[in-house]
Amino acid sequence: MWREAALVAGKDLRIEARSRVGLWQVVPFAVLVLILVAFAIGPDNASLRHAAPGIFWIAVLFSTVLTIQRSVAIESGEGTRDGLRLSGIDPAGIFLGKAAAVGLQLLVLQIVLWAGVTFLFNVRVHVFWLAIVTSLLATVGLACAGVLYGALSAGLRVRDTLLPLLVLPVLAPVLLAGSKAWQAALDGSSSSGAEWLRILIPFAVIYLVIGIVLYGPLQEAA
Amino acid sequence: MNSIGTVSRPRWLTVVGILGVVCMGFTVWLGLWVTPPDAVQGNLARLLYIHPPIATVALYWAGGVALAGSLFYLWPRTRSFFWDRLAASSVEVGAVFSALTCITGSIWGRPAWGVWWAWDARLTSTALLFLLELGYLALRRVPADPAVRARRCAVAALLIALDVPIVHFSVDWWQTLHQTGTVLDPGFHLHVHGSMAWTFLLGFIAFSLVFVWLLGVRYRIEVLQDRVGDQEMEVSLAERWSEGSDGSELVGVGPSGHHVPEGGAP
Numbered sequence: 251m252w253r254e255a256a257l258v259a260g261k262d263l264r265i266e267a268r269s270r271v272g273l274w275q276v277v278p279f280a281v282l283v284l285i286l287v288a289f290a291i292g293p294d295n296a297s298l299r300h301a302a303p304g305i306f307w308i309a310v311l312f313s314t315v316l317t318i319q320r321s322v323a324i325e326s327g328e329g330t331r332d333g334l335r336l337s338g339i340d341p342a343g344i345f346l347g348k349a350a351a352v353g354l355q356l357l358v359l360q361i362v363l364w365a366g367v368t369f370l371f372n373v374r375v376h377v378f379w380l381a382i383v384t385s386l387l388a389t390v391g392l393a394c395a396g397v398l399y400g401a402l403s404a405g406l407r408v409r410d411t412l413l414p415l416l417v418l419p420v421l422a423p424v425l426l427a428g429s430k431a432w433q434a435a436l437d438g439s440s441s442s443g444a445e446w447l448r449i450l451i452p453f454a455v456i457y458l459v460i461g462i463v464l465y466g467p468l469q470e471a472a
Numbered sequence: 473m474n475s476i477g478t479v480s481r482p483r484w485l486t487v488v489g490i491l492g493v494v495c496m497g498f499t500v501w502l503g504l505w506v507t508p509p510d511a512v513q514g515n516l517a518r519l520l521y522i523h524p525p526i527a528t529v530a531l532y533w534a535g536g537v538a539l540a541g542s543l544f545y546l547w548p549r550t551r552s553f554f555w556d557r558l559a560a561s562s563v564e565v566g567a568v569f570s571a572l573t574c575i576t577g578s579i580w581g582r583p584a585w586g587v588w589w590a591w592d593a594r595l596t597s598t599a600l601l602f603l604l605e606l607g608y609l610a611l612r613r614v615p616a617d618p619a620v621r622a623r624r625c626a627v628a629a630l631l632i633a634l635d636v637p638i639v640h641f642s643v644d645w646w647q648t649l650h651q652t653g654t655v656l657d658p659g660f661h662l663h664v665h666g667s668m669a670w671t672f673l674l675g676f677i678a679f680s681l682v683f684v685w686l687l688g689v690r691y692r693i694e695v696l697q698d699r700v701g702d703q704e705m706e707v708s709l710a711e712r713w714s715e716g717s718d719g720s721e722l723v724g725v726g727p728s729g730h731h732v733p734e735g736g737a738p
Binding site for chain 2: 402406412416420422426427453464467468470
């Protein structure tokens, strides 16, 4: 299963590396969200600093939807999904591979956004381990839940409008916990931030396990 | 003209409906006229005869039936469209009750908290539940083969059900203004007495009966819709045929569901 997952992830990442959709569309979009929300809040430095963690995670969430749509679109060509299904690869392997590819792209995106938040909103992370653990756990949750809902909406003509409606309310706990944990990492209060990991850990584990179990039936239904 | 045949309405459903309406009438009468105003909250407390029952229906009854239906559909041994339709009907009725929970909660919040919408944990998580249910219903409306749609929706319902506790806990930690355990404390000792307690209890029964009734009615519509879906092609073909023959129109549905144009086939 792991070898197959690595194969699928490698395939998705190679396609991304060659098409550069993530690099030229998703990353600029995420930075654009940072700037637009800052416009909406106003140029006051104190309020921007206060809102920075929330803006960061909103940008991550919106970009997750785009990344998932892209991950589904790779498989939407004529007979591509059937090809993948008939290749004999374990559905769990496909799920893990696709989630790993999405997760890796989201991590790169978060590094860019981290730099963007630091530069634009003049904030500094004081508890590094907390920020990094939060990002890693949130990424696992976002990627797993995203790929699952992506599979749910795959092959539908209304996919592009349906996916955000399906997936964004589901990801709300990640937005909440991520923002709060990052706020703590910025303020330097690691204990209050660590509390929020108690939301992120079950979220990531549940969607990882459910994805491994349910991806097969979902593929059949798509 | 009845072009899709009839599906008989079970008698028990009519009885439940009548009982629900009667109980609801009594709840309104007791809640508005018979019970005294609350010592602390005054007339505002009357809203509590309907708000907790609506929330209970939205979260536990509707959520429970939807989850059970989806699980039974996904389990190969119990797989049948009965469970799929039941789950879908339950989500739809549940969405109405979730919206009502938000609305009644918000009406209560205006005088109690001074704002229509407080970012209170339960209100916020109910609003998110409502949006999740809308997502399910949107997925449900996407045209697909019935078996494909059923499986897709069952998985979606399962995912939503898994998400609801996480949403609840996260929002709970985020902020909480909502009072806990007003009526029943952790030892299940009733804190409301006399006519108020009876009205409160009646409210629960009334809304539960209305839920069962709406669920039954919605299930029947689901069956009829599926039947329409099956016969749509045959109906439109029959209509095309009948256009050709002079003065003819459809006269009804045969026992097998086939439409017989007057004057025979062209």
